[in-house]
Structure formats: structure tokens, C-alpha cells
């Protein structure tokens with residue numbers, strides 16, 4: 001049988017579980033979320049976890065800021081093996097300590113660094129690709145479809161950038177929405193939420209101007225659609241106003 | 248309100264009351280040949296907006312270039328007659344002029360919808376350089392002071408404007424640039440008789456000496472047109488290198504010449520020399536980040552780049568006796584000279600090899616392009632391919648075949664080797 005440890009689908013829950021496994025020197029076959037469908041050989045184990053205090057603070061103290069950031073970004077990724085990668089990454093900390101991020105010949109280190117890079121790269125892209133529409137009630141509303149769970153990171157960016165506007169960013173892939181009230185943002189499931197998506201009257205004026213700018217600023221003699229696709233993958237076009245009509 | 252009445256005496260067919268959308272079209276069309284669209288190097292934040300140190304691309308045009316800034320002209324009216332320019336006085340085209348409020352209106356609304364990272368404002372010259380400069384300053388002042396805009400602003404400095412105006416403009420923007428346009432004074436005289444090299448150098452010098460947190464924090468850049476005049480790549484690179492040295496430029500942009508005007512002083516090119524432009528960008532990178540000097544790459548006998556092989560690989564082929572390098576021991580400088588190893592992977596190699604002996608697999612993981620590097624390296628004293636093949640003609644042939652120029656655009660995101 002293979003021991004699959006189950007956590008409650010939250011980052012804190014995962015940290016508590018890994019903390020327990022490392023403390024008790026238990027080697028899991030895999031770590032999975034609640035929605036995992038087991039196969040014949042799996043032995044699902046749910047530990048009764050309790051951690052008094054701030055588990056996040058504990059991890060930062062134990063493993064350092066840099067390593068913490070790496071595992072957090074890995075957690076936000078879409079990668080199917082992310083939990084076990086995080087586990088092995090942290091486990092190896094006790095072999096290499098401060099040198100851990102340099103041990104790129106270890107698969108878990110190499111994978112973790114690659115995945116976290118991917119997540120931050122996608123977040124960076126969406127700092128550009130996110131498109132807001134102004135609604136009738138003066139709220140700016142955007143829909144995005146990133147592969148990874150970048151909504152929190154992205155919200156930190158827009159909190160600084162559009163700090164004096166109300167805005168909403170809807171991650172349609174994950175069905176979660178970030179709501180900003182000119183002070184702070186909060187991320188909640190968008191499931192049952194009914195939005196009144198009436199765009200403001202001036203919206204079309206700017207959209208048209210933007211589309212016209214987009215067409216005009218391109219130089220015909222240099223056209224290179226492959227290059228464009230390379231930098232702006234088609235999978236993102238659905239919510240990017242100036243290109244979605246080309247889909 | 249800005250007084251436009253002078254336009255009437257300028258025989259300019261502009262219409263002040265034109266629809267804003269039409270203006271935007273005309274004044275974007277006149278600005279699009281400027282290559283720069285970078286929004287990096289500044290860290291500003293305030294009531295409304297912020298900048299991002301590494302720059303952000305918001306969209307990509309059909310030509311594969313990054314859109315980061317709203318790139319527009321204040322006006323495409325111009326008293327000058329530069330031969331290569333679409334906006335030159337002698338062209339019979341539709342003219343338009345924005346008012347400062349109109350520019351703010353578009354910028355702010357585009358910014359709030361996250362279409363753009365900020366504004367790139369350039370202009371034709373109306374009345375006089377100082378007059379135009381004042382107009383630019385007034386616009387940007389409005390944006391910064393009345394609307395508290397803290398996004399990125401890149402402004403063109405108008406050659407010939409007085410230093411006090413350069414100073415004022417520079418204190419409002421993140422980046423300022425003055426285009427050198429052509430690599431030699433001789434060509435400039437021929438194609439841009441109203442311009443003079445010295446005025447442009449004056450601006451660059453002024454910016455260099457005054458740059459700081461509150462004056463052009465993101466530095467200055469310039470642009471050269473490639474293929475409109477007879478200069479060689481060697482001439483162009485020498486010019487770039489001297490400008491980097493003398494004025495601390497952030498970037499020199501190269502813009503393949505596109506025939507927009509008919510003139511017997513101009514070449515008639517059907518297709519812009521994009522591959523040549525690409526080679527120049529690669530070489531530019533080698534100068535700035537790879538410790539190459541122009542003389543390593545070109546000389547008066549070979550004054551132009553090889554279109555088939557990139558400049559770094561060309562250099563390596565000429566110096567095969569320097570290779571192979573053992574990646575586990577050679578220096579950072581030596582790593583940088585190996586085709587297929589870029590700045591990032593060279594830094595990683597240095598960082599990681601202190602902790603373990605690198606294998607080819609590790610190199611691959613670190614982003615080394617083995618397809619190119621394999622001829623020039625050993626890893627733990629082993630070759631990646633059968634070393635008996637390693638002779639110049641074999642390597643050259645392979646590199647040429649693998650040399651698929653992916654037609655990288657010339658914005659923020661150019662990553663090479």
C-alpha cells in the first residue's frame with residue numbers, strides 16, 4: 001500500500017501536515033488535497049492536526065524568507081505534484097540548510113525553482129494583460145484566466161497601482177474574485193455571487209479608442225504574428241479586449 | 248486654454264476641433280516608428296498609479312512589438328523636413344494637434360483600464376523648439392500635478408530647446424530621449440538638413456550630468472535608423488558604443504528603415520532590413536552585458552555582421568583555439584563568450600558549481616542552449632558530442648542551420664543566446 005496523506009486544501013493546512021511529517025520523520029508516498037480520488041493501492045491517511053500559533057511565521061523562521069517564498073509560489077501553481085515537491089524541498093533543508101536553493105542537481109530543488117519562476121512570470125504577464133471595464137457604479141471590473149493561482153499576488157500589485165478606485169478581479173478559471181475597497185482586498189469564491197455587470201456609458205468610447213490605437217501603432221511592413229503569439233499566448237486572448245475578436 | 252491660432256499662419260492643415268478619435272489615429276500613426284516602448288527603470292508611486300522597475304508589457308501588436316506606453320505625438324505638424332519622416336513639412340498629409348487636456352483624458356482612462364503603463368509623448372516641431380518644448384511641459388505638468396499621475400512617462404526632448412526647458416521636462420518624466428536618427432553628421436546633413444548633431448549631444452550631456460532620483464530616473468535612450476544611409480554596421484556600432492560610454496545611455500534602439508516617402512536621396516526598400524536590425528540588437532547586447540568591444544566583432548575589413556550566424560557565434564568561430572572551455576572551472580567572463588550561454592545561465596553556473604559538479608543535464612536545467620554550446624564546452628572534461636567532429640566547417644554549418652532568427656521584437660523582452 002502507498003500512504004497518501006490528505007490535507008484540507010489550504011496552504012496553512014498543508015504546512016501543518018508537512019510540519020507533522022517532518023517532525024515525526026514520516027515519509028509519505030504522496031500528499032493530496034481533499035478532492036483526491038484514490039486508486040486501488042492507495043491508503044488514505046488524514047492526521048488530526050493541531051498547531052498552536054502562527055504556522056506561517058514558524059515556517060519563515062525555520063526555513064528563511066527565500067525558501068518560504070519558493071514553496072508558497074509552488075503551492076500557487078497548477079502543478080499536480082506540487083505538495084510532494086514542497087515536502088521534499090523542505091526535507092532537504094536539513095541536509096543543506098542555507099545552501100539548499102543552490103542544490104539544483106536535486107530534482108525537488110530544480111523543480112521547485114522552475115515552478116515558482118513560472119508562477120511569478122505568469123503573474124508578471126497579467127500585470128499587463130488584465131483589462132478593466134468601468135461599471136455603472138464606478139467600479140472597475142476585470143476577468144482573467146491564468147493557469148496558476150496568482151490572484152493574490154496580482155491584487156497586491158493593483159492595490160498599489162489603482163489604490164483610489166474600487167475594483168474587482170474575477171479569476172474565471174478558479175471561480176474566485178478579489179474585491180478591493182480602496183483600503184484592502186479580500187478574495188472570496190465567486191460561486192453564488194451575482195454581479196450586476198452593467199458597463200458605464202463611456203466604456204465603449206475608450207474601448208474603441210484603444211482598439212484603434214492597437215491597430216494603428218502596429219507597423220504593417222513588420223508584421224509577425226508568430227512573434228506576437230509567442231509573447232501573448234492565445235490561451236489568454238479571451239479576456240484581452242483588443243485581440244479577443246481575432247479568436 | 249492653449250492658443251492654437253498660430254497654426255493658421257503655418258499653412259498646416261490641422262483642425263483643432265477634430266474628433267478626438269480621429270486625432271488619436273493620426274497622432275498614433277505619426278509616432279509608431281519610434282522603437283522605444285520600454286517602461287522599466289523607475290520606481291514611482293503616488294495617489295494615482297505606480298511604475299514597475301522591470302517594466303510591464305500590456306499588449307503585443309501584430310508586428311510582435313510590446314505595447315507598454317500610449318505612444319503618441321502631441322502634433323504631427325512640423326516645420327522641419329527630414330527626408331525619411333512621415334511628418335515632414337513637405338508631405339501632404341492630414342495634420343492634427345492634441346490639447347493637453349485631451350492627452351490627459353486618454354492617458355488617465357487608458358491607465359485605469361490597465362491598457363497601458365503610461366505615456367510616451369513625442370512631437371513634431373511647431374513654431375520653434377522652445378515653443379514645442381513648452382507645449383510638452385505644459386501637458387505633462389497637467390498630468391502630473393492636476394491629475395496626480397504617477398505612472399510612467401517617457402518624453403522626447405526637442406533638439407535645440409533651451410537648457411532650462413530640458414531641466415523642467417526632465418524633472419517631470421521617468422525617461423527622456425533625443426533621437427540621433429543617423430550615425431554620422433554627414434548623413435544627418437543629407438537627410439535631416441534642419442537638424443544638427445550637436446544639439447542632440449547637448450541634450451544627452453545635460454541629462455547625463457543631472458540624472459538623479461528627481462530627474463529622468465529611468466535614464467535616457469536614443470534611436471538610429473538602419474539602412475537609410477550608407478553606413479556599415481561597424482560605423483553604427485562605433486557610434487553606439489561611444490554614446491554608451493559618453494552619455495550613460497540606457498538603450499540605443501535600432502529601427503529598420505521603412506520607406507514612407509519617395510525621395511531620390513532615399514533608398515527604395517520593399518522590405519525593411521529586419522535581419523540586419525536583429526544582428527545589431529544582438530551586438531548591442533554583447534557590448535552592454537557581455538564585455539565585448541566593437542573591435543572584437545567588426546573591423547574595417549569585415550564591417551558588417553554575418554546574416555547567417557549571430558555575432559557571438561561568429562566571434563567564437565574565429566577564435567576556436569580558445570575552446571573548449573570547461574564549465575566547471577572557467578571564469579565568468581569566459582562563460583559569457585560561449586555561444587548558447589547567456590548572462591542568466593552564466594550567473595547560475597557560477598552560483599551552483601560551488602556546491603556540486605555540473606553535468607550536461609544540470610546545464611540544460613539552468614537554461615544553457617546545448618544545441619549551440621555543445622561545440623565549445625566540456626563538462627567534467629567530457630564532450631557532449633564526439634569530439635573528432637569538432638572542426639570549423641562542421642560547427643559553422645550546424646550553427647547556420649540552427650540559426651533560426653525568431654524575429655525577436657525590439658522592446659523590453661529581448662532575450663538572447
Ligand code: SF4
Nearest residue numbers: 325327329332335371
Ligand atoms: S523634426 Fe524631422 S523627424 Fe522630427 S517630426 Fe519633424 S520632420 Fe519628422
